Amino acid sequence: MKTIIGIAGSIRAGSFNAALLRAAAEMAPAGCTVEIASIKEIPLYNGDLEASDGIPEAVARLKDRIADADGLLLVTPEYNNSVPGVLKNAIDWLSRPAADIPRVFGDKPVAIMGATPGTGATRLAQAAWLPVFRTLGAKVWFGGILYVPGARKVFDGSGNLVDEAIRERLQRYMAGFVASIAD
Ligand code: FNR
Numbered sequence: 001m002k003t004i005i006g007i008a009g010s011i012r013a014g015s016f017n018a019a020l021l022r023a024a025a026e027m028a029p030a031g032c033t034v035e036i037a038s039i040k041e042i043p044l045y046n047g048d049l050e051a052s053d054g055i056p057e058a059v060a061r062l063k064d065r066i067a068d069a070d071g072l073l074l075v076t077p078e079y080n081n082s083v084p085g086v087l088k089n090a091i092d093w094l095s096r097p098a099a100d101i102p103r104v105f106g107d108k109p110v111a112i113m114g115a116t117p118g119t120g121a122t123r124l125a126q127a128a129w130l131p132v133f134r135t136l137g138a139k140v141w142f143g144g145i146l147y148v149p150g151a152r153k154v155f156d157g158s159g160n161l162v163d164e165a166i167r168e169r170l171q172r173y174m175a176g177f178v179a180s181i182a183d
Pocket of ligand 1: 009010011012014015016017018077078079080081082115116117118119120121122
């Protein structure tokens with residue numbers, strides 16, 4: 001059984017990206033589980049806090065979960081044509097201390113997707129994550145692409161993915177990502 005840790009980069013209750021992550025978890029192929037992790041409890045990064053108290057419990061737990069997982073699925077909103085601060089903050093904490101980066105991120109298969117009510121489909125946010133994961137030594141998967149524009153029509157009021165074309169693309173994307181991870 002392969003395990004993927006899924007992180008949505010929005011802590012909003014009605015988040016389209018959290019909804020996309022839930023759909024991805026439901027559509028994971030046989031032999032794979034997507035465990036949804038939250039970044040809600042992660043504080044703002046502060047070097048003073050790190051020096052005085054060390055790594056916060058929520059960060060340490062998530063680091064271990066990523067380290068133990070076969071892959072990481074990042075579902076990212078786009079803010080001002082780039083990455084959202086709450087998710088960047090979480091990844092920054094997860095990269096501390098730097099000596100632990102190889103254990104957590106080294107050669108880790110990472111898939112990136114995202115949803116927006118706008119038309120740009122999170123293309124720029126997804127691209128903006130690439131230098132971050134290159135820096136962390138992760139292995140970003142380029143075998144598929146999933147951009148979700150027009151999210152208000154793609155999800156219903158309860159956050160269910162109701163667009164058949166996107167459902168099919170998501171299923172193919174998840175199958176491709178999981179198949180790319182060595183047994
Ligand atoms: C946005 N939004 C947005 N959308 C987009 O497609 N490109 C962008 O550059 C931005 N920029 C942006 C900046 C800020 C500060 C906010 C608050 C929002 C809209 C964004 O896609 C929308 O709020 C999504 O609903 C956020 O994702 P969740 O919370 O639904 O997952």
